[in-house]
Amino acid sequence: MSNWYSGNWLLPGLPSPPPLKQSVQMFLSSMKPCLSEEKYKQAEMMAEEFLKKEGPALHRKLYLKSLFSRNWLAGWWIDYGYLATRSEVYRAFMNGIGPNCNLASDWADSAGIIVYGSYLYFVHKLATRELPPSSIKNMIPLEMKYLKYITGGCRIPSQEGVDSFQWTEAWREAYVVVHIKGRYFKLYLHDSKGQQLNPSVLAQLCREMYDADVMQKNADQDFDPCLFTYLKRVKWAELRETLLQDKQNEQMLQTIAKSAFVLHVLDGESFDDAMESMGDTQLQMWCDRSLNVVINKGGYVYICCEHSHCDAVLLASIYSDIFLIGKTQLVTSEGKLNVSKFVPNTYFPDYEELQWNLQPELRTNYATIKSEVIDNPNLKTRLCVKRVSVDKSLIKANKMGPDSFFQSVIFWAYYKKHGKIANAYQPGTLMSFKDGRTENTRPLNQPKVDFIKAMEDSSLPDAMKVDLLRKSANYQYYQTRLSSVGEGCDRHLFGLYIIAKGTSTPSEFLDFVFTEGMDFPLCTSVCPTTMLPEVKHLIEDDANANFCSIGGQFRPVDPNQYGVVYMVVCQNEMNITVTDLACSEETNAFEMGDTIQQCFYEVFDLLKRNNDQAKMERR
Known part of the structure; x- marks a missing residue:
C-alpha cells in the first residue's frame, strides 16, 4: 500500500534558478501596471544597475547551491519566510x-x-x-x-534569530x-x-x-x-x-x-x-x-x-x-x-x-x-462570505481555464471598488518537485489591465471584451505554468536576497523588491475542490453543495489589504471569502464581497450575450 508521501522519492529536485535577466524582467512586467511612470523608470534603473553589478555574482552563488541540493529553496523558505518572522503568528x-x-x-x-x-x-x-x-x-x-x-x-x-519547530508523531x-x-x-x-x-x-x-x-x-x-x-x-x-x-x-x-x-x-x-x-x-x-x-x-x-x-x-x-x-x-x-x-x-x-x-x-x-x-489594530478582521453560481461549460466554451478566469474577474472587482489597479499575491504550486511548496504567480499583467479598462468602457462591443478577457486569462494561465515548473521570479529573487544579506552585499534593487515590490493590496488563493478519493462521487451532486466547506480565509498581513479565497464546490457553485482588517479605513470586506459577486454576474451575462450573438451570426 502507499500513502500521500510514498511517491516522494520519484520527485525530481527543484530546478536551478531561471536566468537572472528573465526573473528581473518578469518582476518589472508585473509592477509596471501599478507604478507611476516616474516610479517605474526608477525601478528599471535599479534593475539595470543590479544586472550589471551585484546581481550576476549573487546568482552564481545561488546556482552553485542548487547544484548540491535537491531543493535550494526549501530550508531558507521555512526558516526565513516563516520562522524568522518576529511579528505575531x-x-x-x-x-x-x-x-x-x-x-x-x-x-x-x-x-x-x-x-x-x-x-x-x-x-x-x-x-x-x-x-x-x-x-x-x-x-x-x-x-x-x-x-x-x-x-x-x-x-x-x-528570543532572537529563528523560531524552532517541534514535531511529534x-x-x-x-x-x-x-x-x-x-x-x-x-x-x-x-x-x-x-x-x-x-x-x-x-x-x-x-x-x-x-x-x-x-x-x-x-x-x-x-x-x-x-x-x-x-x-x-x-x-x-x-x-x-x-x-x-x-x-x-x-x-x-x-x-x-x-x-x-x-x-x-x-x-x-x-x-x-x-x-x-x-x-x-x-x-x-x-x-x-x-x-x-x-x-x-x-x-x-x-x-x-x-x-x-x-x-x-x-x-x-x-x-x-x-x-x-x-x-x-x-x-x-x-x-x-x-x-x-x-x-x-x-x-x-x-x-x-x-x-x-x-x-x-x-x-x-x-x-x-x-x-x-x-488593542493591537491588526487583531480584529472582517469576513464576508459570498456564493456565486458558475457555469464552467461557458468558461470552457470560451477557451479559458477556470482559475485564471476567476482571477481576472477579482482584479476587475478591485478596480471597480477602489478605482485603481492592484498588485496581487497568488500562490502557485511547486509540489511536483522534491520538498516543493509555493511560488507567487505574479498575476498582474498588461492583458489583465486591458480587460479591466475595457469592462469600464460601455462603448466597446461584447466580442472585444470577451476577447480581452480570454487574453487576460490565458496569459495568467501561462504565468501560472511558468511558476509551477520553477520559472517564477519571486522565490528566485528571495534566494538572491538571502545571499545578499548573508554576505553583506548592498542591493538597492533587492531592497525595492522586498519592500514596495511585495506590497500586495490583494492576496488571493484557490482551494482545491476535493483531496480525498472517497469524496469525489459526492461533489458531483450539487445537492451536497451546502454540506461542503465555505472554503478558506486568507488573513491580511497588512492594513489596506484584502484576502480573497475562492473554492468551487460540487459542480456549479463557488464560495468566495473576503477578509480585511477592521482597523482599515480604505478597505471594506463586505463591500468588496458584494462587488466581486456583482462582477461575476456581469461577466457571465457578457459571455452568454456574446455566445448568443455568435450563434445568430452563424445562422
Whole structure:
C-alpha cells in the first residue's frame, strides 16, 4: 500500500534558478501596471544597475547551491519566510471554514465527528499508508510529506534569530488537548485494545468535559496562557521562559505541543458567531500549533492553521471533505449520530484535566498583556462570505481555464471598488518537485489591465471584451505554468536576497523588491475542490453543495489589504471569502464581497450575450 508521501522519492529536485535577466524582467512586467511612470523608470534603473553589478555574482552563488541540493529553496523558505518572522503568528494564519450548517444537531456530536475525522485522516491513515498518493491527473505525483506536520506540529518561540519547530508523531501519543473556557483537558483517542474511539464515545467525553463540576470548582478563566501566544515572538519567548521555571507549567507546554491538535470549544450558537470568532476577538487559539480546531455550542466548525510547515489551502480542502463525509455518512437525516456505522469501543480511559501554576509575576502583568493584545489594530478582521453560481461549460466554451478566469474577474472587482489597479499575491504550486511548496504567480499583467479598462468602457462591443478577457486569462494561465515548473521570479529573487544579506552585499534593487515590490493590496488563493478519493462521487451532486466547506480565509498581513479565497464546490457553485482588517479605513470586506459577486454576474451575462450573438451570426 502507499500513502500521500510514498511517491516522494520519484520527485525530481527543484530546478536551478531561471536566468537572472528573465526573473528581473518578469518582476518589472508585473509592477509596471501599478507604478507611476516616474516610479517605474526608477525601478528599471535599479534593475539595470543590479544586472550589471551585484546581481550576476549573487546568482552564481545561488546556482552553485542548487547544484548540491535537491531543493535550494526549501530550508531558507521555512526558516526565513516563516520562522524568522518576529511579528505575531496569528497575522499569517490561514483558516478553513466549515459549512453553513452544523454537522449534527448536538454540538458534542459535531465535535465527536470532527475529532474522529481529523485523527483518522491526518494521523491514522497517514501512519498506516491507507491513502493513495496525491497526483495531477493521476500521473504526476505531488510532494505531500508536509501533511504529516499538520498534527503534532508546534512552533517554539525564540528570543532572537529563528523560531524552532517541534514535531511529534501523533499516532504514538494518540491524544488531543481540549480547551474550554480557560480549562485544558487531555482526551485520549484509543480504547484499551488500541482501537480509535468512535464519534459517539468522543461526543460523550466532550459533553462531560463541558458539563463537568470540576470546571465550576476550579475556574480560573481570568488567567489563560493561550493569550501569550498572540504576542510578538520575542515577548512570548520571554514569558515562556518564565513559565518553564515551574515543572508543572513545563509539563503543560509539552502536553499541548505533543498533542495531535488542540480542540477549542466556544460559547456561540450560530454560524455568524463562528465567523465573528474567526476575527480573533475571543483570543482562544493556541497560535503556535500547526492545527487548531474550533467548534461552538451550535456545532459550527472552523480550523486555524499556522502554516510554516504545510500549505493551508490543502488543509482547508481536506477539512471540506471531512465535513462532507460526516454530514452525508455519519449523521442521520434527523441530525443524530448514525451509531450503526461505528465499531463499538471497549474500555476507554477518561479524560484528564490539566492545570497551570501561573507565577505571581505573570498574574500581576496579565491584565496589561491582555490589553496590549486586544488593542493591537491588526487583531480584529472582517469576513464576508459570498456564493456565486458558475457555469464552467461557458468558461470552457470560451477557451479559458477556470482559475485564471476567476482571477481576472477579482482584479476587475478591485478596480471597480477602489478605482485603481492592484498588485496581487497568488500562490502557485511547486509540489511536483522534491520538498516543493509555493511560488507567487505574479498575476498582474498588461492583458489583465486591458480587460479591466475595457469592462469600464460601455462603448466597446461584447466580442472585444470577451476577447480581452480570454487574453487576460490565458496569459495568467501561462504565468501560472511558468511558476509551477520553477520559472517564477519571486522565490528566485528571495534566494538572491538571502545571499545578499548573508554576505553583506548592498542591493538597492533587492531592497525595492522586498519592500514596495511585495506590497500586495490583494492576496488571493484557490482551494482545491476535493483531496480525498472517497469524496469525489459526492461533489458531483450539487445537492451536497451546502454540506461542503465555505472554503478558506486568507488573513491580511497588512492594513489596506484584502484576502480573497475562492473554492468551487460540487459542480456549479463557488464560495468566495473576503477578509480585511477592521482597523482599515480604505478597505471594506463586505463591500468588496458584494462587488466581486456583482462582477461575476456581469461577466457571465457578457459571455452568454456574446455566445448568443455568435450563434445568430452563424445562422
